[in-house]
């Protein structure tokens with residue numbers, strides 16, 4: 001069932017051209033420039049009126065939630081808190097009965113996430129889910145929700161579920177923003193058109209997998225790695241680091257690029273690969289200076305850049321060019337090279353990528 005791929009993880013990375021289409025199906029309609037999310041249609045008015053949204057998840061799903069925070073705050077101008085389910089549930093959180101609590105989970109069975117939504121329900125909040133496994137416990141315990149429809153994810157490291165979660169969050173934030181009037185018709189339609197272009201763009205990144213494999217080989221013996229990004233790409237840096245550590249056992253940390261000088265910069269030397277998500281957006285100039293700071297300390301910079309970028313190409317040790325997209329959609333493209341890099345490094349290290357040590361696909365105990 002691996003369809004000729006060596007591992008489920010690789011198969012699932014490559015499936016993202018299709019899984020994202022499955023997430024769109026019947027929901028993104030470029031011809032009429034419309035979006036539909038049947039599962040939450042009835043609660044859209046509540047989302048429009050919401051004073052705040054609490055997003056809850058663990059691991060990769062929490063990273064998707066972080067992207068969701070940027071999306072909802074930008075498009076729908078509503079304050080968002082992103083919470084680790086385990087911390088949220090045990091710290092006597094303040095939950096208002098007009099809060100919207102949005103739980104994100106691939107498996108729909110994560111014990112902490114389930115417990116957190118039960119707490120939110122007791123407090124009278126409206127609880128929504130974004131889950132992949134149909135009929136799992138979380139969707140059964142929420143008021144409404146949206147399935148990601150990414151298809152079964154077998155590899156323990158989450159890949160296509162993440163892009164599907166981010167896609168759903170993007171659609172939700174766009175819908176709420178548009179209904180609310182905080183996202184203009186023009187911007188709304190522009191994002192619908194661009195969403196429809198993503199599968200092709202993902203394909204063009206996957207077409208570079210041989211080159212990505214080659215550069216990954218250079219970092220097989222690293223003992224540490226740093227991942228940097230700003231804005232929408234900060235959560236992608238966190239996700240890149242998590243992917244590398246969980247399957248290759250290389251210690252990796254993700255940071256917002258500007259935080260580097262508040263500590264992690266002390267770690268940089270000629271042994272340290274620094275993976276930077278540095279596509280063209282409003283913080284481009286800033287990330288260019290962060291790259292210079294890394295190079296000044298002899299770190300190795302591997303940068304994901306927008307096609308045609310020459311500035312970073314002149315500074316970085318390696319660049320991976322990806323197609324241009326809208327800033328808010330960039331996580332869906334920039335994460336792909338990070339997934340591939342972790343995969344290739346782990347395989348070259350001889351690791352069991354589909355079943356990394358100590359990890360389970362579904363964490364049903366706390």
Ligand code: F6R
Nearest residue numbers: 059060061105106107110157158
């Ligand atoms: C990372 C990974 C885990 C899960 C986390 C949440 O690749 O697989 O960090 O993301 O255990 O799982 P779900 O989304 O099933 O709640």
